[in-house]
Amino acid sequence: MRRLWIGLTVVLFGLLLIVPVVRIIMGAFNEGWRGFSDGLSRPETLHALFVTSMIVVIVTVVNTVFGVMMSLYLVRATWLGKRIKQLLNSIVDLPFAVSPVIGGLMIVLLLGPETALGALFNSAGVDIVYAIPGMIIATLFVTFPLIVREVMPVLQEIGNAQEEAASTLGASAWTTFWRVTWPSIQWSVVYGVVLTVARSLGEFGAVLVVSGNILFKTQTATTLVYQDVENFNLTAANSIALVLAAGSVTLLLFMEWAKSRREVH
């Protein structure tokens, strides 16, 4: 009986994970190495990969800084009222509850060219929606909880006694953070960063809505795959998908390593 269940599980995972990956690999190479490299070296592919990398880097940096700060405020700040903390805490979870497409739509409705805010930015020479800034905002929105939700429990668990001890010994808040708090949370932050990179690399819905998928302008790797599939350009689609999958596997391995470090410390 147990064997049967284990067997079923293996088969299910095989169907869900292995088969698609094999399909992607086969699809990418169905015209040989040539097809694969052609698919990748198209100017639109290179541009899309560049846009994606840029978004990943900016989003990760911004979310790491603000995610850690948000966690510190939510856990430590005594000057924030309990109510405000509860409210902020729920807001952090909002992206988990809201579909990314809706998230993207909210940004369009708030900052689109026809809205007052959007017009304001436009007159200042900055386009938000159907441009890179909107896509960054959309990805920030989608990935914001990841670091906060990794770091907050650790901060709660270690408590503030060590930080108080540091302050009685004369350490400033800044020194205390770097020398006392950071070593305890660093592996959780790394773990959260990996999750953020993975999520922003693969984000599709929110970005699609906000970007308008404009070739050579706002097209990302994922939206390009989507377009290639629409255009029956399957070899190219599979090639890009394979690159993204390879990135995910690397991240996954890194994640496992970060997780093990986190448990040690």
Add this chain to the structure above:
Amino acid sequence: MHIEVSGLYKKFGDFQAVTDVNFEIEKGQLIGLLGPSGGGKTSILRMLAGLESVDKGDIVFHGKRVNDLPPQERGIGFVFQNYALFKHMTVEGNIAFGLEVKKWSKAKIKDRVAELVELTGLSGFEKRYPHQLSGGQRQRVAFARALAPEPQLLLLDEPFAAIDAKIRHELRSWLRDMIDRLGITSIFVTHDQDEAIEVADQIMIINKGRLEQKGTPWEIYKNPQSPFVAEFIGESTIVEDASSLRGFGNASDWPGTKALIRPEYVEVGKPSDFKLLSATESGRVRHVHFRGSEWLVEVEVGSTRLVTYRSLEKEIVHPGDEVQVLIHRAYLFNNNDSWIMENKLKEDPMPVHI
């Protein structure tokens, strides 16, 4: 450091944790904050350290009001209840931390750390991490870390609570010696009266956020100023109607007066053991417990049960024995007042002069 606290108040939400606390501490003294759990001892200590804000009142160090100074600038050392050692730093790292943030030179830090490692008997453990140490060792690291930057005032929150009874004794006298040697003003919190009595120069009894009494252990024991203190310090029995006790009949002048009786106020024996039999009344021994260095005897007098100690030298009494009981004195109290009264019948009404 000379410390003066006046009119200190602290509220957590709706809960009044500290109420109108006033005291003064001379330089170099070791003070014990003693009281039941939840009484507000930690809160007072944390306000002194600047870890908790003050609602009302003044904290004055050396004639300077420090209410608005952050903990970094108060020149205090704090030993936390669970030590709060930096868990990713070695023993050395922990001790050096306060010196590094104060930008001491490398050479001076090295000397000071070595000095403290020596002083606290941690030689050989410098490279260990906190999780590789025993409770007693962690406590000493916490102590060394707090002392390293040469604070003017040392605050210790239940420093021995997490240590098993056997080592606790040792550490207590070690701490006492250490503080004597350094001459640093220190305040420690405890809920254990033996600890406070044994270690402190002065005890402050804290209950329900109020300072009940401050004085030397002996003063507090001998002359408790509130029923709470009388009951909290030492063992005792409360007798609801003080005038029912033989020799304390005139307590009925103050209706509603209760008596608190300590074991050493009570003496039991055979009728021939007493000079003035009229001051005693008869009772019956209920239980006898061996206490290592003496007997603890429970006697019943009328409907009251009293406790007393009996020397091992004296004749052994047994449960059920008829004995004479003499109450030398009692601590009397009612809603308005409290005082100590001697047994009125003990003085010979008709002294015979030879």
